[in-house]
Amino acid sequence: MLTQDKKQRNWKPIIKAFEAVLGKNGVVQRREELITYECDGLTGYRQRPAVVVLPRTTEQVAEIVKICNQYSIPFIARGSGTGLSGGALPVIDSVLIVTSLMRQILSIDLENQRTVVQPGVINSWVTQAVSGAGFYYAPDPSSQIICSIGGNIAENSGGVHCLKYGVTTNHVLGLKIVTPEGEIIDIGGQIPEMPGYDLTGVFVGSEGTLGIATEITLRILKSAESICVLLADFTSIEAAGATVSDIISAGIIPGGMEMMDNFSINAVEDVVATNCYPRDATAILLIEIDGLEVEVAGNKQRVIEICKKNGARNVTSATDPETRLKLWKGRKAAFAAAGHLSPDYYVQDGVIPRTQLPYVLHEIQTLSEQYGYRVANVFHAGDGNLHPLILYDNSVHGALEQVEEMGGKILKLCVQVGGSISGEHGIGEEKKCYMPQMFSQVDLETMQWVRQVFNPKGLANPEKIFPTPRTCGEAANASAIKQFEGVERF
Amino acid sequence: MLTQDKKQRNWKPIIKAFEAVLGKNGVVQRREELITYECDGLTGYRQRPAVVVLPRTTEQVAEIVKICNQYSIPFIARGSGTGLSGGALPVIDSVLIVTSLMRQILSIDLENQRTVVQPGVINSWVTQAVSGAGFYYAPDPSSQIICSIGGNIAENSGGVHCLKYGVTTNHVLGLKIVTPEGEIIDIGGQIPEMPGYDLTGVFVGSEGTLGIATEITLRILKSAESICVLLADFTSIEAAGATVSDIISAGIIPGGMEMMDNFSINAVEDVVATNCYPRDATAILLIEIDGLEVEVAGNKQRVIEICKKNGARNVTSATDPETRLKLWKGRKAAFAAAGHLSPDYYVQDGVIPRTQLPYVLHEIQTLSEQYGYRVANVFHAGDGNLHPLILYDNSVHGALEQVEEMGGKILKLCVQVGGSISGEHGIGEEKKCYMPQMFSQVDLETMQWVRQVFNPKGLANPEKIFPTPRTCGEAANASAIKQFEGVERF
Known part of the structure; x- marks a missing residue:
């Protein structure tokens, strides 16, 4: 990764201007302190910013941005840095505007x-x-x-x-x-x-x-008057997928409806030992129903019936906060558990129509076998928002590239069945080269025009979301784009 | 109103081009046929278009728009023409693109x-x-x-x-x-x-x-499994308003929650005789609850309790479709009933925070007395979306101007309490001069920039939404703007 820093520009008057707005404590420029800000949750991409500023008010943010404009310096806003698509990744010679002191x-x-x-x-x-x-x-x-x-x-x-x-x-x-x-x-x-x-x-x-x-x-x-969490276990992905569709078709919209596959179940039981998730289940559904007490009671019965009709072996439920928390515990720990199973993992964030769940999960399994990387599936089933976690070891030469290629194929699959390359993690740095697979050139141009309206000099978070020949024309990304050739826009 | 028509431009080649795309039947240009298209639901504003075209496909619409671009002709899309803010009002020398044949x-x-x-x-x-x-x-x-x-x-x-x-x-x-x-x-x-x-x-x-x-x-x-409509009658506006707030605060979101005042109640009983609405009530609420049977039954009891607690004299309810329809009948006929009571009426469409209902309705009553025009209030109480109907006689010289001024004061009131000048009818032609009261110049400029991105030549529905010195600088509108002076942006 690029590690060029602030030498080529005369930062002295700029730092001075920042300090006039924020005081010395509001401006971070020591190399060792800047390391924290090199990447966000997309840890494979790193770039040190030239300076980090820590404003406290709207007016201070405006002043900082004006100084960046005066000197034509790119700037990137960053919150807690937990983003998973590299949206807060700095660019070379940039200012990172961190909002961690704006906490009122x-x-x-x-x-x-x-x-x-x-x-x-x-x-x-x-x-x-x-x-x-x-x-x-x-x-x-x-x-x-x-x-x-x-x-x-x-x-x-x-x-x-x-x-x-x-x-x-x-x-x-x-x-x-x-x-x-x-x-x-x-x-x-x-x-x-x-x-x-x-x-x-x-x-x-x-x-x-x-x-x-x-x-x-x-x-x-x-807040809802009453909440009930159900855990249903299934011996096939198809049955769990059909249950998701049937619940929605019955007019019930659960507060949440999450699916975990056998691999995820065992991963979390190994790590956090909820002792609630059956280790031999092919898939489990966690379904949270909220509303009035009478409503929750009624919907609970209907959900249980739908689960049973689709072949659920067991359906357990809880309304008391403690047991509910216990049922959720494994799901909430799933990403952490994957981290215990493997030195590295790569999370995807594709969306598919709910009805395509069994097909897409089967195809992901095929890709997993073909590439030789294990995949844990844990995701928002009700929204069709998949989060396949591809487990790999970054110290093995070429592994990241293979995993990224496999991830690209999963996204291609999502687009093919009428879905999307991102559900909730954004495009950021990571997926910008896939945007042409979802949007026509005119669509992307229209978005760029809108960007131009707000951001005419292109200083605000440059090089994100939109593919450019420079970034996406490079070998690695070109091959990623190539994977999508022949995919029809839906 | 302006009645200038298509003489100043050589329309012959243009009509020929339209006919090549749509056939002769797809192009309307006879003066007497164009009269239909002079106005939409905002009947006080009229302007005849030069030509009306009736495309059937996306491609035909694109061809028509390209021809308009080639000749720099403004064009306006129109659906059924029921809009209440003049959004489909033609401008001089324009083409109206009517979608009434695009009904698949x-x-x-x-x-x-x-x-x-x-x-x-x-x-x-x-x-x-x-x-x-x-x-x-x-x-x-x-x-x-x-x-x-x-x-x-x-x-x-x-x-x-x-x-x-x-x-x-x-x-x-x-x-x-x-x-x-x-x-x-x-x-x-x-x-x-x-x-x-x-x-x-x-x-x-x-x-x-x-x-x-x-x-x-x-x-x-x-569709919901069960629907229940409740009619509650009150002896004060405040009690009805407090009931609305209390129902929402209790975490119940009704499918709909409508309020009608005494004047509206009597107007609809005079005209459609539902025999359900008590003529001596100061206000009634119509509350529709939908969901599962158990949920509806539970919420119904809670809503009845809240109504009674706030002093409702009677609460009647119905779950069978026939009686439900009967309870809704008066509300649905309210605008038509106003038309029976008065030669003309002027509908406003302001939004206010729910908590401001009693205050704003009281102020509207004061304005009604001050101006000497009766106002029927019938509106979406749950959303705080008011529709005061100001009754007047357009044949009386100066009446429309007075009513528009009074309507402007009602909008000012809505903005003052933290609301909006439009809930669901749009800005269109009617309210564009009020936009500066809700938005700063920079806000409006930003929107105009976005418009510029899509609509660089300004041919698509010109002169709508955004105030211009030419239209809003004129005497009548300047006075309307003046009313808002000193109003703080919220």
Whole structure:
């Protein structure tokens, strides 16, 4: 990876300008301190930024961005750095604007069910702040105890409970943003539907390319009266997949509906020993039903019937918080467990129509055998959002390349059956070369035009999302693109 | 109103080009036939188009738009013409592209709960096409038996059931659009969350300024197992308003929650004689609860308790389809009833936070007394989406101007309490001069930049949504703007 740093530019006056805005403590430039910021959750890609700045207010962010504009320096916003597609990866000679000091919950309005937060606020803090009054914030990425709301906005993050309640974009009412030229603008508002163009919708999921959100108005929901978690085990993937479809077709939308395959089940039992997950099951479903007590009781019976009809061997359920937590424990620990099983793993994030689950899982198994890498499948079954974890050893020469190639084939498969190359992790650095497989040239051009409107100099998070001949024309990526040749756009 | 027509331009080669694409029957140019197209549901504004064209396919729409580009002719798309903000109002010397021959339901995929339709398909046809299999299309504007899906997309239409299920934008998965330059592009897709910028979100509600949707992928929902309609009557607006807040605070989201005031109640009883609405009630609430039988039964009891606690005199309920229809009948006929009471009426479409209902309704009453025009209030209480109907007689000199001024004051009030100048009718021609009251100059400029990306020549539905010095600087509108002076942006 590239390790060029800040020598070629005269950073002295720039640092001085940053320090005038933030004080000396707000500017990080020592080489050993910068190492922390070399990568985000996509650990295979690394690039040290020239400088890291730590603003506390909207105005400070705007000042920093203006200085970057003055000197034509690329800048990248970063929250907690948990992103999985390299969205917060620095570029050479860039400024990383880190929001970890912007951690205030600015206001809470329970009556109108909204709260205004700074971008560095941790996802789970929002729920903590309002749970006493019986409310919660719905989007819950696996990393929710460390990931930031700003990062969630950038990547339009999902989570277990997004099946019923929608992803981040469905919970953002308005944003104060600093544009890539340093202007402060307000988009959206305090109420869900505003007249004019829906700029909030465009901004959420734009991965830092359209500016930096500095105040975020979130919708909070009333906590459910009752919650029930069911664990159903199956002797075939097809049966588990059919159960998922049948539950949705019955008009039941569970709070979450997750699937784990045999390999994942054994991995988590080895590591966290829930003693709840049957080690001989081909697949398990974890189904959370929430709502009124009567509703939950009724839906629970119907879900159990559907599971049994599809051949579930056992269905256990829990409504008390302690047992519910125990049932979820293995699912929540699945990624960590994969880390115990193998020195490295590569997570994919493809989406498919629910009806294609059995076919796609079978094809992934075939690829796994063909390439000789084990795959653990643990994913949001209700949304058709797959997270195959490909286990490999990065110290073996050529392994990463093979695994990336295999991952590319999984994405190709998702697109072939009418799905998508990303469900909730974003495109970032990692998948930009796959974008032409989902979008025509005109579609991508239209997005680029929109980008141009907000980000005319291209300084805000450059080289992300969109493929360029320079980055995607290189040998490795060209071969990745080649895999998709002949795939029809759906 | 302006009545200038097509004399100043040589239309001969243009008409010939249109006829080459659509045949003679697809091009309407006789003066008496054009009268139909002079206005939409905002009947106070009229402008005859130069030509009306009736395409049947995406390719024909693209060809027409290319011809308009070649000759620099402004064009406006129109569905059924039921819009209430003048979004389909022609401009001088323009081509009206009417989608009423694009009425095919192209595909239905029940398993994945989606359908692809042409823009001229009538809203209620979508539900009709899938109801046999137990599905429905959720957004239900009052005009649903005549309004088109294309128009719903343009205005991001709402309806009674949008409280629980969201407005049009929440039900559109993807769009094939003809850009204002005649290119055909696909935005969004078959699955809810796609990577890249959310252009579908921007397009929905853009009122025809970013292009013409020619194929629309809609999400369809499973019909509820059980539905219950409750009618609660109150002796004060405050009590009805508090009931609305309390129901939502209790974590119950009704399918719909509508309020009518005493004047509306008596108007509909005079005209359609439901014999269900108590004529002496100060306000009634119509509350529809849907879901599983057990859920509906449970929520019904809780809603009744909340109504009683807030002083409801009576709460009646119905689950059988016939009585439910009877309870809804008066609400559905409310606009028509206002038409019987008065030669003319002016509908407003403001949004306020639910907690502000009693205050705002009281202020509207004060304005009504001050101006001497009766106001019937009938609206989506759960969303805080007001529809005050101001009754007046257009044959009285100066009445329309007074009523528009009064309407402007109501919108000012909505903005003052943290609401919006439009809930579901759009900005169109009618409210563009109020946009600066909700958005800063930079916000509006940003939207205009986005418009510029799609619509660089400004030919697609010009003069809508955005205020211009020419249109909003004129005397009448300047005074409307003046009303808002001193109002803080929230």
